Amino acid sequence: MKMEARVTCIPASAPNDISGLRAAIENGRVSAAHIVAILGKTEGNGCVNDFTRGYATDTFKAFLGGLTGQDAGDIERRTAFVMSGGTEGGLSPHWIVFEIHPDRTPPRPDRKALAIGTATTRPFAPHEIGRMPQVNETARAVREAMAHAGIDHVDDVHYVQVKCPLLTKSRIARAVGDGHTVATTSTLDSMGYSRGASALGVAVALGEIGEDTVHDGVVCRDYGLYSSRASTSAGVELMENQVVVMGNSPHWSGDLLASHDVMADAIDAAALLRALAKVDIHATCPLPPEPARRVVTLLTKAEASRSGQIRNARHTMLDDSDIASSRHARALVGGVMAGALGRTALFVSGGAEHQGPDGGGPLSIIVRRGD
Numbered sequence: 001m002k003m004e005a006r007v008t009c010i011p012a013s014a015p016n017d018i019s020g021l022r023a024a025i026e027n028g029r030v031s032a033a034h035i036v037a038i039l040g041k042t043e044g045n046g047c048v049n050d051f052t053r054g055y056a057t058d059t060f061k062a063f064l065g066g067l068t069g070q071d072a073g074d075i076e077r078r079t080a081f082v083m084s085g086g087t088e089g090g091l092s093p094h095w096i097v098f099e100i101h102p103d104r105t106p107p108r109p110d111r112k113a114l115a116i117g118t119a120t121t122r123p124f125a126p127h128e129i130g131r132m133p134q135v136n137e138t139a140r141a142v143r144e145a146m147a148h149a150g151i152d153h154v155d156d157v158h159y160v161q162v163k164c165p166l167l168t169k170s171r172i173a174r175a176v177g178d179g180h181t182v183a184t185t186s187t188l189d190s191m192g193y194s195r196g197a198s199a200l201g202v203a204v205a206l207g208e209i210g211e212d213t214v215h216d217g218v219v220c221r222d223y224g225l226y227s228s229r230a231s232t233s234a235g236v237e238l239m240e241n242q243v244v245v246m247g248n249s250p251h252w253s254g255d256l257l258a259s260h261d262v263m264a265d266a267i268d269a270a271a272l273l274r275a276l277a278k279v280d281i282h283a284t285c286p287l288p289p290e291p292a293r294r295v296v297t298l299l300t301k302a303e304a305s306r307s308g309q310i311r312n313a314r315h316t317m318l319d320d321s322d323i324a325s326s327r328h329a330r331a332l333v334g335g336v337m338a339g340a341l342g343r344t345a346l347f348v349s350g351g352a353e354h355q356g357p358d359g360g361g362p363l364s365i366i367v368r369r370g371d
Contacts, residue, residue, distance in 0.1 A: 001102050001103070001104065002102075002103045002104075002105065002251060002252060002253045003100050003101065003102060003103060003115075003150075003251070003252050003253070004100070004101045004102075004103040004113070004252065004253045004254040005098065005099070005100055005101075005113070005114040005115060005116045005252060005254055005256055006030075006034075006098070006099040006100075006101060006254070006256075007096060007097070007098055007099075007114075007256060007296050007297060007366055008024060008029060008030050008096070008097045008099075009094055009095070009096050009097075009296065009297055009345060010024060010094060010095045010096075010097060011092060011093070011094050011345060012040070012041075012042070012093040012094050012095055013093075014093075015042045015043070015044070015052040015053075015055045015056040015059070015093075016055060016056065016059040018059055018060065018063045020095070021060075021063070021095060021097065022063070024097070025067070030097055030099065031099060031101070032064055032067045032068055033068060034099040034100055034101050035064065035079055035097060035098070035099050036078065036079060036080065036098055036099065036100050036116060036118055037079060037080040037081075037082065037097075037098040037116065037118060037244050038060055038079065038080075038081055038082070038095055038096070038097050038098070039082045039083075039084070039095070039096040039098070039161065039244075039299075039347060040053075040056050040081075040082070040083045040084065040093075040094070040095045040096070041083075041084055041085075041086070041087050041091060041092070041093050041094055041345075041346075041347055041348075042055075042056050042083055042084070042085050042086075042087070042093055043085075043086075043087045043093050044085035044086065045085060045086060045324075045327065046084070046085035046086030046324075046326060046327060046330070046350055047085070047188060047191070047324055047326075048166060048168065048187045048188055048190075048191065048236060049236075050085035050086075050235070050236075051236070051237075052083070052085055053083035053084070053085050053235045053236075053237055054083075054235070054236065054237035056081075056083045057081040057083055057237055060079075060081060061075045061076065061081070064079065080118045080120075080163070080242045080243075080244050081163075081242070082161050082163040082233060082242060082244060083163070083233075083235065083237075084233045084347065084349045084350075085235075086326070086327055086330050086350055087330075087334075088327045088328070088330045088331035088334070089330070089331030089332070089334050089335050090331075090334060090335060090338055090344045091330065091331070091334040091338075091344055091345075091346060091348055092344040092345040092346075094345040096297050096347060098116055098244070100116060103252075103253040103254070105253055108250070108253070109250045110250070111250065112156070112248035112249055112250050112252070112257070113248060113249065113250075113252040113253050113254045113255070113256060113257065114246065114247075114248060114252060114254060114256035114257055114258050114366060115149040115150055115151050115156075115246070115247055115248060115249035115251065115252040116149055116244065116245070116246055117144075117145035117146055117147070117148035117149025117150075117151065117244075117245045118145055118148065118242070118243065118244050118245070119141040119142070119144040119145040119148065119243045119245075120141065120240055120241070120242050120243065121134075121137040121138060121140070121141045121240050121241040121243070122137060122240060123239040123240045124137070124165060124239055124240065124241075125175065125180075126167055126171040126172060126174055126175040126180070126182060127175040127178075127180035127181060127182050127183075129164075129165055129166070129167055129182070129183060129190060129193065129194050129197070130182075130183030130184065130190065130193025130194050130196065130197045130219055130220070131183055131193075131197060131216045131219065132197075132214070132215065132216055134164070134194065134197040134198060134201065134241065135197045135198075135200050135201040135204065135214055135219075136201065137201070137241065138162060138164075138197070138198045138200075138201025138202060138205070138241050138243065139201040139202070139204040139205040139211075140205075141201075141241060141243040142160055142201065142202055142205035142206070142243055142245060143205050144243075145160075145243050145244070145245035146205075146245055146247075149245055149246075149247065149249060149252075150249045150251035150252065151245065151247045151248075151249050152249070154205075154206045154207050156247040156248050156249060157206055157229055157245060157246070157247040158229060158246060158247050158248070158258035158259055158260040158364050159229055159231065159245075159246040159247070159258060159260060159299060159362075159364035160202045160205075160206070160227070160229050160230050160231065160243065160244070160245050160246075161231050161232075161233075161243070161244040161246075161299070162198040162199070162201075162202065162230065162231070162232040162233070162241050162242065162243050162244075163232075163233055163234075163235060163238065163241065163242040164194045164195060164197075164198045164232055164233070164234050164235075164238075164241045164242075165194060165234065165235070165236075165238050165239045165240070165241075166187065166190045166191045166194050166234045166235065166236055167182060167183075167184070167187055167190035167194075168187055168236060169187060172185055172187075183216075183219070188324070189220075190234075191234035191351060192220055192234075192351055192353045193219055193220050193353075194232075194234045195232040195233065195234050195351050195352075195353050195354075195355070196219050196220045196232075196353035196354045197219050198230070198232040198241055199226065199227050199230040199232050199353060199354035199355045200214050200218070200219065200225060200227070200354050201241075202227045202229065202230035202232075203225065203226060203227035203230065203354065206227065206229060208226075208227050208228060208229075209225050209226075209227075213225060219354075220353055220354075223306070223353075223354065223357075223358055225354060226354045226355060226356055226357065227354065227355055227356075227362070228260070228262045228356060228362050229260055229362055229364070230354070230355050230362060231299060231300075231301055231349055231355060231362060231364070232349075232351075232353075232355060233349050233351070234351070246258050246364070246366070255368050255369045256296065256366055256367070256368060256369075257279050257366070257367055257368075257369060258364060258365070258366050258367075259275045259276065259278045259279045259364070259365050259367065260275055260278075260362060260363060260364040260365070261274040261275040261278070261362075261363050262356050262357070262360060262361070262362055262363065263300065263301075263333075263356060263360040263361050263362075263363050264357060264360045265305065265310055265311065265359045265360050266302065266303075266304075266305070266310055266329060266332050266333050266336065266359055266360070267310060267311070267332075267336050268336075268360060269285050269336050269337065269339070269340040270285070271363045272285070272287075272298070272337065272340050272341065272363060272365070273285060275363055275364070275365050276291065276295075276365065276367070279367055280370070281294060281367060281370070285339075285340045286339060286340055286341070286342055287340060287341055287342060292341060292342050292343075293368075294367045294368045294370065295341060295365055295366075295367050296365075296366040296367060296368060297346075297347065297365070297366050298337060298341060298346050298347065298363070298364075298365050299346075299347040299349075299363075299364045299365070300333060300337060300346070300347070300348055300349070300361060300362065300363040300364070301333075301348075301349055301350075301351075301352040301355045301356060301361030301362055301363075302326070302329035302330045302332065302333035302334070302348050302349065302350050302351075302352065302361060303326070303329050303350070303351065303352030303353075303355075303356075303358075303359060303360070303361055304317035304318050304325035304326070304328060304329045304359065305358050305359025305360075306318070306358050306359070307358065307359065310359065317329060317332075324350075326350030326351045327350065329350055330348050330349075330350045333348050333361075334346055334348045337363075
């Protein structure tokens with residue numbers, strides 16, 4: 001039986017606002033039983049102490065459990081919750097709800113459609129975060145998610161979202177007490193190590209880099225190694241990696257397609273146009289109304305370039321001691337993409353270690369067919 005992927009974007013007025021999802025379920029736009037992932041942008045700081053992510057996740061688990069009669073463990077096993085904190089600038093908090101429905105229409109092997117697969121790694125010990133165990137386990141989970149999605153070729157993968165853990169002082173103390181070292185003793189830097197190791201795992205799984213090029217010493221050091229399709233986000237609310245793979249497959253039906261490109265830097269709005277052209281949507285910036293309506297969602301990374309420059313002009317994102325550079329970068333990239341697309345409900349995730357080139361990052365879109 002073929003499957004059909006459905007994607008619904010819902011605005012959020014607070015990290016615990018499930019009113020939009022409740023209304024979508026009540027009016028039949030969304031089926032609670034078929035939800036496999038919820039990606040969210042919450043208005044926390046996106047740093048170590050951003051508890052809006054866990055708050056939102058627990059709220060959704062309780063809500064869906066009440067509707068389906070399943071306990072929290074069952075909900076966790078069948079649904080990936082990826083909450084990305086930080087809606088700086090004009091970014092709008094929102095939820096992106098992914099469903100998988102059975103489809104009994106005759107197969108069309110010549111026509112690909114959006115495919116979604118999920119997988120989860122084992123929980124990591126604190127001393128494994130940011131190191132090869134996380135790289136290897138992530139690569140394994142990506143391959144598993146591809147198999148579940150029926151995506152046969154890595155070229156058909158256009159977006160891999162990973163929610164990964166971070167180190168807290170108590171987790172560091174536990175590791176040291178057990179006789180281990182950790183990748184870093186900085187809780188804030190641990191987010192980058194976890195994101196970076198996870199992204200390298202995606203790159204290995206998709207054949208973007210060779211397994212023999214990766215070891216502990218390259219994580220957050222050799223930025224020439226990266227994935228063009230990974231989006232990793234660290235949070236305090238979990239110890240495992242949750243993986244969502246999106247691509248196109250002839251084994252799926254529906255009117256949705258995925259595409260991607262890579263932003264060369266933080267103001268590379270043309271990356272959106274390049275991604276659209278790959279699915280035969282040819283437009284200019286800002287997008288005219290018709291192609292803009294066909295874009296269901298946009299997901300991208302944001303990172304302050306380590307060179308301290310954007311197209312030979314100095315930026316100060318890395319010199320601000322009051323606000324983390326990832327927060328500046330989210331606001332900048334969010335503004336660039338909002339101006340191009342004409343909307344602010346965008347999944348812009350900060351921290352792009354090993355995700356695209358320095359100062360740039362992967363950009364993925366889900367669009368509706370025009371035919």
